[in-house]
Amino acid sequence: MKSILVTGASGQIGSELVAKLQDVYGEDNVVATDIRKSPDAAQQSAGPFEILDVTDGKRMFEIAKQYDVDTVIHLAALLSARAEENPQLAWNLNMTGLVNGLEVARQLDCQFFTPSSIAAFGPSTPKSGTPQDTLQRPNTIYGVTKVSGELLCDYYHSKFGVDTRGVRFPGLISYVTPPGGGTTDYAVEIYYHAVQYGNYTSFIGKGTYMDMMYMPDALDAIVQLMEADGDKLVHRNAFNITAMSVAPEDIESAIQELMPGFAVSYAVDPVRQAIADSWPSSIDSSCAEMEWGFRPRYDLGEMTKDMLLKLHRKLQVKTS
Structure with a gap:
């Protein structure tokens, strides 16, 4: 290129x-x-x-x-x-x-x-x-x-x-650009809400695993x-390609490791939940690994640490 x-x-x-x-x-x-x-x-x-x-x-x-x-x-x-x-x-x-x-x-x-x-x-x-x-x-x-x-x-x-x-x-998770209308967007919003409000209401139900x-x-x-x-x-x-398969409660637990008071509640959106339910809960990325060496660097824990650190800076919210 x-x-x-x-x-x-x-x-x-x-x-x-x-x-x-x-x-x-x-x-x-x-x-x-x-x-x-x-x-x-x-x-x-x-x-x-x-x-x-x-x-x-x-x-x-x-x-x-x-x-x-x-x-x-x-x-x-x-x-x-x-x-x-x-x-x-x-x-x-x-x-x-x-x-x-x-x-x-x-x-x-x-x-x-x-x-x-x-x-x-x-x-x-x-x-x-x-x-x-x-x-x-x-x-x-x-x-x-x-x-x-x-x-x-x-x-x-x-x-x-x-x-x-x-x-x-x-699903792609980022602190830079706000979500743009995707079903996996809860996994971005949850971090923003953790930093801004200390709680989050998920539109995707508990136990819904998707790749992120x-x-x-x-x-x-x-x-x-x-x-x-x-x-x-x-x-x-x-x-x-994938890095992790997670449900909302997994992200909640990862955030709680750094913000113990954080909590997630649920108000499921039937449309987005139906979309999520039609997708895989985990995918096999072995072909990408074998054909061009794909290998992600971030797991859930490392991603959560970086997301919260960057969002505290971006949103100018002091850590407790």
Whole structure:
């Protein structure tokens, strides 16, 4: 990767990935794009930024051509809970944007990355130790777009030779950018509420296990996969990756190790709970480990220590 175009650069992943890519490849070599620039000054890119609606394929091509990009990292998408509120918008944004990104990569001979998700699985998928290759019949529009995207990326690789790559992200936890409408967002909110209020009411029920990952590990995974030897990649577009399988009470216990008075109560959101129940409780990431050396650095305890430390600083809340 030498000159990189990032779509959805103001989102949860993009706002942190752009900064990491700038550190690795240089500020001027990362072109951040989004439909609007983030109002949060802390998220403003020091390098080039362009306004882009990803459903506008002509504009995407023009930006990529202007900056002579050799890599497209396509992150723009409507996430699971928000997508269920407006399925037509989700399909249009998620799929049209993806096709446009793939076309840019095909026409300009770029590497291409887009994330899939554990949402690509469904209620008929094995829930525990979900394998890399398995039945995928999601019952959410977000999941449908992710499965479709996986297949489309495979097609562009086999049909046109585009160097497509991707991972199935679990829930991502970060202190930098607020949640953006995902089902796993409780795992971000719980830390914010622990620092700000000392308690949290979870919209996901007790005992609901889902895979999670701390954002630094997710960012490392993207760079590592894009730099990996393509000849060694078998699965290429939808690697299972995970760092931990946790339920709300597990995060509560980890926080209580550092904040003994913290407590979680429950007011389950039926829509998001149904989505969570359709997803795996744990996935098998062994293919990513074998094919490109994926290995997360943070477990629940280490992530919790870092999240609470960083959030106390960010929110300017003194530790007791």
